[in-house]
Amino acid sequence: MKDNITQAGQKLLRAMARHSDIIMQAYVKGAVDESLYSSQVLENLQNLGILWRPDIESDLRLRRIVRALLEEGLSDERNRQVDANIGSALAKVTTLVAHYKEACNKHRFTEAESHFADLTELTYAMIDSLKQGVRGLWSRIHKEFGYVASIDAKIRENQLAQQQVTDILSQLEMFHFDNLAQEAGSNRDLRRLLVVTLQSNFAAVTQELSLVQARLNELLGRFREFQGRTRLLKGFVLHIEQQPDYNPQNYAKHSQVPSVFNQAQAIIQPAAIDVRNANHEADLAQIVGRIKAILHLRNHTPQAAAQTVKIEQSQPVELIENKIRRCVEDYFCRIIDTGERLSALDYHIEHQLEFDHEAWIYQVIGGYEALPSNDKAYFGLEKSIKDHPQFNGNKIIEDVSLWFS
């Protein structure tokens, strides 16, 4: 039996996961575009109770329970419904308690256990829905009803929330703990569930609700003030438009001038400097220093007479580096001219170059590497390498040979 339920539930959840795109489309847009999906899939979803068609001509929509699940999971602010049907839940509690007690009396303990499980589920669901309602109200308060733009709409939303608080409060009045305690009798499990758990949550919810109510009233007051101000401003503009020559009475002439129009004139002027105050010396000197000298008023001294300027060629200084680079270039040219393979050291000996062997080889490699990649492709370079006698992994380049390919 249990396996059956598990399997069916998993099948439902899998169907939801597989068709999450359809479900989300229905959630966001309100209805499913039936042309996009195969009719078989939609049929299947309808059979599973995820989608439904309110009447023959309307589109497929999401079932309320699925929507509620999504709203809750996404903390969507569109969820403004507060479920406060405590009355029927309480009636169900009483019924289940009666079932449970009867089963206990007749010593049908498995049956009693199942009734108790139902009762627990129901109680927690009741608490959860109450808390959910309060949470929803708080989230709306925190956002100051930001999902609607105009102040008028905010006021309407606030009134809706107030109505919901009143509803929850009137539903809460239906809790009669003395009755519940009586129902529970001396049964320990029942007492814990119906008296302790319910009561502590009841107290918490009532307290929260009173805070919610206070905040809602405060917000309503603020919204009304905003509304009043906007109307005041608009009314003023309207009044001026209708009576362009309007001027308020001259309240300054009244024997009792209203305090809003009684503003004393400014009487403080900047103080003068005291040059004899030694404490201010540094500051004053700084101010004097910042005074800009006005140059164009002063008589300029005549410009100095022109002189001939001799320009001499500066002594050419050639760097050894340039020399070695030129030799490398000659070496490359030789390779290009002959097209033959030639070792760098051979060239060095042949031309009796004065550079150090190591520097020469280094420069040749450098010259090769510095070529643009297009030109590099014309040359081939091979390094004759020897392992280092002492440190393995280190190589010593003894010579390089270059050819034109």
Added chain:
Amino acid sequence: MMTQQGQVLETLLSGGFVCRISNEDMFNFLQQPQTAQQIENQLNILNRTLTKAADGEVFYASYLSLADKERAVLERQFKEITANLLPLVEWLLLVQESTGQDVPLSQGSAIRLNELQTTIEDTPALLEQLGKISTFPLFGSTSKTADGQLKQVFKRLGELGYLVKPNSEKQIYIATGKLEYLYEVIRFIDETEALSLTEQAEAAMQQGVLL
């Protein structure tokens, strides 16, 4: 270094308004009955008294007794205030419409000039209104561009003490308590002269007159 008391006294005697946005320390100083009394005593010597407006949100100095000289000052001031009412109200409505939040500016509201400018530049109706507002003598802008007009309007409002700019490098302005004072002036005129401005606006909105 001047004491807190000296600073408060200087601000009040130079015709400034003290609110919690423009200077919180001074505002707290004036909120304490003991220190407020000290200031009051000093102001009294100069025929001035400490006055609260807008539910105690702003403090300023007003005359203690009125002779002809003071009345002349007040009359001049009154003319100035009433002449400035319309441009200020129109500006408030412009900002309210541009921010799209339907919330009137009040003490502590932040205005981001860049955002405001973008919205206004994108909406021809608002652009026209800005052009109209900026040419009022109060703002006196001669600029042809929305950018120049807005800058001039906000600069003037800063000078008049309606706005403060907490960070000189950022174009964010915060409305001061003087704005609350402005609302009080309008409300006072409305009540005293029984203009029933709110009702007029309400009736107009119901008839669908575009405002």
